[in-house]
Amino acid sequence: MPELPEVETIRIGLEKFLPGMQIKEVNVLRPQSVRKQVGGIEAFTQKLVGATFGIPSRRGKFMWVPIQNQGGQPTQALVLHLAMSGQLRVFGENTSQQGDNQGVGGVIETPHRHTRVILAGRDQKGKAQSLHFIDQRVFGHLTVSRLIPSEDGLTGGKGSPDATVPTCVDHIARDLLDPVLAPKSPAYQVLLKRIKQSKSGIKRILLDQRVVSGIGNIYADEALWRARINYARPANGISLKKLDELLQAAGSVMSEAVKVGGTSFDALYVNVNGESGYFSRSLNAYGRASQPCSRCQSPLKREAFMGRSSFFCPKCQRR
């Protein structure tokens, strides 16, 4: 399940291959994968053919690549959301692919069976290269969207995503790896107070991408475990100090995961070269029902919450 660290790992991988790539051909094998495109497949294709990619950017779990057709400033971007099972793979003479589907010189021979969209063209050096969107469960999507100034009006600090975002991403909040949300920053303080004012269960808030983005079920459980907070506790009953601890735990668990290439449980998550990440061996809560808590040895519990599983230590994370 790609959450922020997995998406960021993929974005970093794409940085090496996409800038300067020109699209010659668009092949939508599964129309649902471009279902959000205004104007449908035709508009999607028309906007991409002939376009040149810029540097991939990201906010939360949304990724986008600016495109330009005739030079000048990019005004649109290819937006990619991987959802549950989306993967992006780059094939071409300059990539070194592992495992299946590898043809001579890294050029793909048989696309993966869950390939939904193929963007084929040439890389910066003119070599054949293609970007494959593979998505078993078809929850993910691609769309071309206009770039606009970010609604929150915050300009990125050093290393922050550009101040422009695609229109379809503008309602998504900043994420905890965004320098704008660095601990103790003004935007971070605003976020803390906003959470403190809510009486919703704390995990619901962590998962609300309009409040803070990038956190999914896995990293929410990990952050709550680290901060010793029960997922169901109303946020307004948790001290500011504790909420601060929680947000910082969420940020650090995600940046640690980025360092090792994200969390892979199976072949559903791999980076652009088809390699797995290693964070799953560092998980303390997610997926560990009835296994001993690594702090207190109590067996961890699993409960249903919001239609999904929550894993927690009943002793360290009391209600």
Next chain:
DNA sequence: ACTGCGTCCTGGGGGC
């Protein structure tokens, strides 16, 4: 404002 649930989708795995 807040909560809960349905919708989209597929394939892997458990149970029989």
Next chain:
DNA sequence: TGCCCCCAGGACGCAG
């Protein structure tokens, strides 16, 4: 061996 059912859940929409 085979078949059915359930499960995983990110984002979003809608009802209460």
